[in-house]
Amino acid sequence: MRILKIQTLRGPNYWSIRRHKLIVMRLDLENIAETPSNEIPGFYEGLVEALPSLEAHYCSPGCRGGFLMRVREGTMMGHVVEHVALELQELTGMRCGFGRTRETATPGVYQVVFEYLNEEAGRYAGRAAVRLCQSIIERGRYPKAELEQDLQDLKDYWRDAALGPSTEAIVKEAEKRGIPWMQLGARFLIQLGYGVNQKRMQATMTDNTGILGVELACDKEATKRILSGAGVPVPRGTVINFLDDLEDAIEYVGGYPIVIKPLDGNHGRGITIDIRSWDEAEAAYDAAKQISRSIIVERYHVGQDHRVLVVDGKVVAVAERVPAHVVGDGRSTVAELIEEINKDPHRGDGHDNLLTRIELDRTSYQLLEKQGLSINSVLNEGEVCYLKATANLSTGGVAVDRTDQIHPENVWLAQRIVKIIGLDIAGIDIVTTDISRPLREVDGVVVEVNAAPGFRMHVAPSKGVSRNVAGAVMDMLFPSDKPSRIPVLSVTGTNGKTTTTRLLAHIFKQTGKVIGYTTTDGTYIGNFMVEPGDNTGPQSAQLILQDPTVEVAVLETARGGILRSGIAFDSANVGVVLNVASDHLGIGDIDTIDQLAHLKSVVAEAVFPDGYTVLNADDPRVAAMAQRTKANIAYFTMNPNSELVRQHIQKGGVAAVYERGCLSILKGDWTHRIERAENIPLTMGGRAPFMIANALAASLAAFVQNVSIEQIRLGLNTFRASVSQTPGRMNLFDLGRHHALVDYAHNPHSYQAVGGFVRNWRDGERIGVVGGPGDRRDEDFIMLGRLAAEIFDKIIIKEDDDTRGRRRGSAADLIAQGIEEVNRNCNYQTILDETTAVNTALDMATEKSLVVILPESVNRAIGLIKARGVVKEESYEPNTGTNQVDSRTGKNYKVVNSR
Secondary structure: EEEEHHHHEEOOOOOOOOOOEEEEEEOOOOHHHHOHHHHHHHHHHHEEEEEEHHOOOOOOOOOOOOHHHHHHOOHHHHHHHHHHHHHHHOOOOOOOOOOEEEEEOOOOOOEEEEEOOOHHHHHHHHHHHHHHHHHHHHOOOOHHHHHHHHHHHHHHHHHHOOEEEEEEEEHHHHHHHOEEEEEEOOEEEEOOOOOOHEEEEEOEEOOOOOOHHHHHHHHHHHHHHHHHHOOOOOOOEEEOOHHHHHHHHHHOOHHHHHHEEOOOOOOOOOOOEEEEEEHHHHHHHHHHHOOOOOOOEEEOOOEEEEEEEOOEEEEEEEEEEEOEEOOOOOOEEEHHHHHHHHHOOOOOOOOOOOEEEOOHHHHHHHHHHOOOOOOOOOOOOOOEEEEEOOHHHHHOOOEEEEEOOHHHHHHHHHHHHHHHHHHEEEEEEEOOOOOOOOOOOOOOEEEEEEEEEHHHHHHHOOEOOOOOOOHHHHHHHHOOOOOOOOOEEEEEEOOOOOHHHHHHHHHOOOOOOOEEEEEEOEEEEEOEEEEEEEOOHHHHHHHHHHOOOEEEEEEEEOHHHHHHHOOOOOOOOEEEEEEOOOOOEEEEEEEHHHOOOOOOOHHHEEEEEEEEEEOOOOOHHHHHHHHHHOOOEEEOOOOOOOOHHHHHOOOEEEEEEEEEEEEEEEEEEEEEEEHHHHHHHHHHHHHHHHHHHHHHHHHHHHHOOOOHHHHHHHHHHOOOOOOOOOOOOOOOOOOOEEHHHOOOOOOOOHHHHHHHHHOOOOOOOEEEEOOOOOEEEEEEHHHHHHHHHOOOOEEEEOOOOOOOOOOOOHHHHHHHHHHHOOOOEEEEEEOHHHHHHHHHHHHHHHOEEEEEOOOHHHHHHHHHHHHOOEEEEEOOOOOOOOOEEEOOOOEOOOHHHHH
16 A cells, blocks of 8 residues: 555545544555455454454444444455554544545545544554554554554654643633634744634733733742732741851741742742751752752741632632642552552643652652651551652642632632732642631741643642633633634635635725735735735635734635645634636546535535525535535525525525626515626626626625625725736736737636626627646646637637646647637637747737737736736726826836726
C-alpha cells in the first residue's frame, strides 16, 4: 500500500458538517486492490493478536464485534486502515469514533477518512495504521515493540498538544455555550468569540486583566504592604537580599517558626515552611536564592492552606490544599507507597495534569527527618506521612473542595482583597485552622494573591464537588446581553461568487459597520485591502474572524478550501449558494456535478438553525440543498412564475424575485420593490441577466440579516462598476472606434453568462480571445470551443502561461476541435501567448466591434487596453459617471464593470 496524500480538515467539510476534525488519507492499495481481507492468509488472526480491542468496534453490522465480523467475511484494506487508525488513538486516550472509506474514480485508490483530536497524532495514526496492516499482510504479525512505540509516540503528541487543565476547562465551557474559540499561535493566546466581540485569554488571564494588578500580585512583599495598610491580616515579614541580613529578619518577624520563600517564585518552588532553627533557616535561604535574588522572611502561621478563587469580584470556589503525602497500610515502606500513588493515571509530570507525580527533593528528606521517618520506614495503617512542606498541586498535593464551608466574612474579605489589588480573576492563599470561622477569630492570615490562578484544584478536586469556575469566567466575559459572535455570511457557487461577495459587503457598509470580506482578488477590512491574492480559503476567513475591528464577515467560500481544510467557522448566519455547474471536475476526487453540488452544499448546511440558507431556485441542484439544511430557506429566482418560490411564499417563506424589470423581496403578502434593474450599475442597464441574479442573491442575504430595503437600494445604486472594485468581472472599455470587454470567464457556465450579454452586441463584429485553465478535462475545453463558436464572429485561441501540467498547445487544440464541431467555417486562429493574442485582437478590431478578452491575468489584459491611449467611459448607470485617471499613465479613461 502507498499513501498518496494526507489532508487535515478543521471545520465543516465534504465528509461531515458536525465532525470538524478529520484526516483524509488518499491510499493506493496497489497489489491488494482487488483482494479482500478474508483472502489474505492469517490477516484476521494477526490483526486480532495486535489489536484485540477492535472487538469493541460496531461498524455496519451495528453490534459489538461487527467490524471484526466484516474482516472475517471480507472487506477492503482501506476500511481496515480506517478502523486501525481510530483504535490506535483510542488506546492512547483520544476518543475518536467517526470514519468513512470510499473508493475513488481511480480503481484501487481509496479516500480513508477518520476523526482526530490532535492533528499531529491523527496524521501519525494514519501512517501507523498503514504500517501495521502492511506488516500483517507481509509477515502475519505486527511486532509488539513497534506497536508500543506507536502508542508512546501518540501519547507524546497528545501530551504536547494539551492546553492545560485551566485552559481546557475554559475551552470546554465555551464550546458548551456555543462560543467559538481558536488558538492564536503566539504566547499561548486563546481567542474566544469573533471579530469585534472577541475576548482573549492567556491561561486564566483575560484581556480585561489589569497590568497593574498583575505586577502588584507578582510582588509578594508589595502586595502584603498594600493589604496590611487596608487592614487585611497578613503574616509579619520582610525582604532581604543577603544572608548577613537573615538573623535580623528572623528577629523582626518575631522569631521562630518562620517561612522563607523567593520574592517572585511560583508553584511552591523554593519555599520552606515551619523553620525552627538557624541551620534550617540557612538551608532554606540557599534554596530560595536559587529562584530569586530577593528573599521573603515571614512569620509562620499554623493552619491549613486554602485557595479562594475570585472571578469578577465574586468568590466562586474554595479548596483546601493538602501537601503531598502517603497513608500507611501497615506493610509498605514510604518509597513503595510513593511508587504506588504515582501509578495513578491522572498523575503526570508538571502542573498541567489533573494531579502531579510526587518527586522527592531536599525539603522532602528534611520533612521526613522531622517526622522521625525515612523512605524505608513502614507506616502503620492509616498513618499519614507528609512529603512536601507546601500544599501546591504542582508538587504532588491534593485538593479538597471547601466552597460550601467558607464563612461569609471570609467571602467578603476575599472579594474586597481582589478589588484592592485590581484583578478580574485572582487566587487568594489563606492559612487558617478553620475556614468556616472569620480569620480574625483563629489567627488566620492572607499569605498571597495570585494573578492567573490555576483552576484544576476546583475543576477536579481530589475530594468534594467539582466547581464550574470556567462558567463564572464566561459569565464575566460574555454576559447574557453581550454576543460572542459577529454576523457571518458565506457565499459559494461555480460562478458569481466574487461579485456577489463584494456587492453584499458593499450593501452592509450602508449600515455603518466595519465589514471584513474575502474574495478571489484579496482580503479586505472596511475600505482597505489587507492581503492581495486568491483568498477564498479558511486561512483568509480566519484572518477576518480574528480581527478585533470587524463587525460583519462576508466570506467568499471556494471549493478548493472546503476540500483542503473544511470551512473556517462552525456555522454561519447566512449561507448563499449561487449555482453549480461543470468546473474543476476531476480535481480532488470530485468527478461529477452531483459530487460538486454535495461539496458546495457544505455552505448551505453549515448555517445556524435560526439563520438563513439562500438558494438559487432556478438551479435544481442548488434548490435541492433545502433538504440538507436545518436553517430557514430563502430562494432567489429570475422566474416570477417559479412554482417552487410560489409555494415557498405561501408557506410564509421569503424570496427575492426579478419581475416586471424590478428586483423585489417577497414575504407573505408583502412585496418590497427594491429597484429597477436598469437603474443598477451592476446589471449593465438590465442587459446582463446573470448580474441581476447576483444582485438578487446579495439583496436577499442582506434582507434576512435585517438590512433595510432603503440600505439595500442605496448599496445597489452606489456599487460602482470599476476596475478597482470588481476587476475581471465584465469590465467594459470604450476605446473610441470600438469596445473591449474583460471578464474572468473560464468554464462553460461563465462563458454562457458572458455570451448572454455579447449576443446583444448588434453594432459590429464580436471578437473573442478565449482559453481556460490547463487542469480542466479534455471535454471541458471542447465545450468552451463550442460555446465560443456560438458567441463570436472571430476567435483567437490562447493558452495560460501556467499550463498546470498540460502539454503546451493541447488545450488550444481541444478548443479548436469544439469550434469546428459547431462551425467548420468559423474564422479562428491560435496564438498561444496571451499578450500577443490580446494585442492581435485589439489591432484587428473593426468599427463598432466588441473585443471580448477572457484572460488568465486580468491585470495584464486591462493594462494592455489602457496602453492603447484614451479610453472613454461608457456607463450603464442611471446617471452619468465621472472620469477616472490611470495613476500609472496619467491618461483619462472611463470604465463599466459588472460581474
